[in-house]
Amino acid sequence: MCARCLEISRRSLLTGGAAAMAALHAGGADARVKPADMVPLVGPGFKPTEKDEQGLWKEMERVEEEIADSNLLITDPNITGYLRDLIGTVGGPAAKDFRIYLAHIPDFNAAMFPTGFAVVFSGLLLRMRNEAQLAGVIAHESGHFLRRHMIRSWRDQRRKSDFFAMGAMLAGIGGAGAGVYLGDYVQLAQLGTILSLFKYSRDMEAEADAMGAKLIAQAGYDPMEISTVWQQLIGEEQASATYRGKHRQRGSLFDTHPSDDARMADLKSDALELKVPGKHYESYRERYLATIGPVRQMLLDDQVKLNDPGASQYLIQTLAQDGWNGLLRFYEGEVWRLRNRSRLGDDVRAAQSYAAAVVYPDAPADAWRWHGIALLKEGRTGEAKAAFSKYLTMKPDAPDAAWVRQMIG
């Protein structure tokens, strides 16, 4: 091919590329979706009528069977019943059709599947400070179903991949016929297609956020709480990164979700828009804490064992904004004990936390055990023995009971 053609094509390629990027970026500024525009697209008892969606539903049957039988599920009827009631409150027109499963995974996540079943990770229950926050996340997942996001994304992917495949083929043939090489354009189009799929996914998330905020405000929950959820998550990620000497990851063009910062800001605007003056909004903190009470120790235990001291410490302090107690103080001690860097004074900090924990009536037995060990290290044998006795009284069948008894002498 002639050198001049190549030059022209390279220049036009760059121009085209810049134009494509600019177009994406303009769209990438991601204008906020207004809650008022979010109307549910499905009614009660929705069943798919089109072939592609029916196929998707069929495929999900087996997936749900697998999840429903999973040995990772927490099946405590009080908690699963509570989650069912919540999705029944903030699930919009499909409230009665949803199924919700609680998976024992110590991570901040929840997911909605195309047929209307949701999976909530146990790590979410640890992070939520009240019922409004949890309802907000669940309403976001309901939003995905109510706005038919799964089939819409599938169709978007199908349309774009079809268009790209045909376009690439025609460019190849047309280019060959005309004697020019269009491969670079095809590659650019491929990148454009991929980026636009990610953009579409972010748009769907923004819709679900707005829909979720609207649903909880209608149910009488304070919509501002969802924005707080993101604020907490940003803080947690920041703390986690700082402790590891890293930077928190920000949004990019390849993200499936909008950045946490954008979501927090948009949700704040949503809440201001949604709140009706004079109407009273609730967060139901007591009811929430009473329900998750029986599993809270397990949730904290899972978290501190993730070996992410920055995140764990941040979480415990966030939860403690609603008041310290023996459980939180004990796990604060666990964070330092497990990090175990005596050069940074972790052993001293752990000992202080255990000592603070046992002051509260709800201190778990293990707080007394570790308090005893810390006292022993300081040479305060008499007090240590008293702490060990308390441990044995609370947990007579502890696996190390014989050893502790020998220590007391």
Place this chain on the structure above:
Amino acid sequence: MRKWGMAFALAASAALGGCVQTLQYADVQFTPPDGNYKLLVLRPDVTVGSLTTGGMVEPRAEWTDQARSNIIAALRAQQAARGGNVTIIEHRNALPGVSEQELADVERLNFVVDEAIVQHKYLGDTLPTKYGRGLDWTLGADAVKLGQKSGYDYALFLHAEDQVASTGRIALGVLGLAGCVVGFCAPNVGGAEQLDYASLVDLKTGEVVWFNVVDAASQVPGIKFGELRTPQGAAQMVERLLGRMRPGQDVRRQQAAR
């Protein structure tokens, strides 16, 4: 979705030609079941979809249902001809005497063992410790317990997926062929592919005694090497997958010596 990972890996390893390939492995002591045996088929995993222009697979509910009932009918006919007594269960709560959880455990265990078999027998990642030992994997005590509780001799796990090239995909292939005239020749954009695999577990010992993969892939959309939506196509698949079980290495040696 690890399930798809395995299917893709298998497809990638075997799909380079437009043809039908089967590759089976057996325990060295394996003798194909014959006569009066009891076979349990656990939840046959069947999906049929449409291959879109862009190359995505769109699952189709009615094709999948059709294919599943065709495969089940073909399987019953084939096993009955061998003298076997076969039960096919569709749901985990359908096996008397065995809880859903127990069955789920065996199924999941089998799935990871199958993944290991694919990794080390089909993808070329050969294990020196298993060299020359045929198919040397076991599901252990859980499978034996399933056999004792349910009274079956063997369990068969079966996976089948098939795609039908959409009109758009065929048009893309035709265009690719037409392009040859001007010098841009791309007839092999990739067409429909059928991928099936099965593993047979001896419920007396817990061992995976036999494993087979059938890959019927076409590089040219519109040309097919299998069709699960028709009874004939399903019978062909069952025959390809299960019809020619070969005995294990030691058994064949003994037979040759005789």
